[in-house]
Amino acid sequence: MSQGKKVSIIGAGNVGATICYWLAMRKSCREIVMIDLVEGVAIGKALDISQATSPEGSHTLISASSDYQHISNSDIVVITAGSPRKPGMSRDDLLMINAKITKGIIEQVKIYSPDAIVITVSNPLDAITYVAIKAGNYPRGRVIGMAGILDSSRMETFISRKLGFGYGQVTASVMGGHGDDMVPLPRYSSVNGVALTDLLSDLEIDEIIDKTRHGGAEIVGYMGTSAYYAPANSTVKMIEAILSDSRAVFPCAVLLDGEYGYHDTVNGVPVVLGSNGVEEIVELPLNLNEQHQFAKSVNSVNVLLETLRKNEFFPVK
Ligand SMILES: NC(=O)c1ccc[n+]([C@@H]2O[C@H](COP(=O)([O-])OP(=O)(O)OC[C@H]3O[C@@H](n4cnc5c(N)ncnc54)[C@H](O)[C@@H]3O)[C@@H](O)[C@H]2O)c1
């Protein structure tokens, strides 16, 4: 699949290196470059992953560096650099540190790979995606935040575990920002076409919604750092959809320009992914309760954007 393509990953930590591993094993692209401040560890991981390619018949070229020159001519740049949260922290606590890191990275990406599509992963995801768009003055469809696929796949897992059947057949939909106010949509969730609302009681669905909203924190509580296998898998789904121009629909964080009634803010909505990045934004009909939840989620992200503005993070308009 997409053999001529090059993907660069900024941040060769848990998420970045796992994305690299998945891409190499799935033969999703021809070349992967990882960039990290801690160059030695990144080079070691690149060698380690390279040495797993041969048994898989993969001829993906993998390298690592701290020098951004190596990302030139990337089709996609994925940003996973920055701090993960620790137990007791919220994703929002990472705002200032990761916003600063992202701004610096985007300056380099604009120099060495100005035409690449950018996928943001670092948290708090929606605000960081906004920072990347503004710092790089990108057209909105070329910077896309990863979170909705992860949150939806968490909800799918909780649903099949609750039901005890339908493993691998559940489709769940989560909109909204990647925070405690995310918007799981049971009305748009089903098990091989059977509506979730016909399979579980309201109480059971509420429990699943709560578990989904706190799925990231649950893992942080156990590991002392945040999740990376499912986040990497979700990012790979986006990369493959873009590289293969599949025009698949996924929930992703994008800059809204009137969709769902909001402007100049980033939030998670269903989008069509293709070779231009976001090809289209899908506007789901939301009922009043869903609209109210989405408004709350937009407001939470806007509070973070306001904090960045107050700290003079963006040039005054
Ligand atoms: N969007 C999501 O759903 C999602 C899911 C998982 C993790 N995350 C976020 O992804 C980020 C990375 O998580 P992780 O578990 O991989 O963390 P990690 O600590 O394992 O890796 C981060 C890496 O970034 C590197 N780094 C830091 N500053 C850098 C810079 N300026 N330039 C280049 N490299 C730099 C570090 O050296 C480290 O290797 C965190 O912010 C985390 O919250 C988001």
Ligand SMILES: O=C(O)C[C@H](O)C(=O)O
């Ligand atoms: O929970 C985190 O801090 C990491 C990530 O956003 C996740 O949801 O796993």
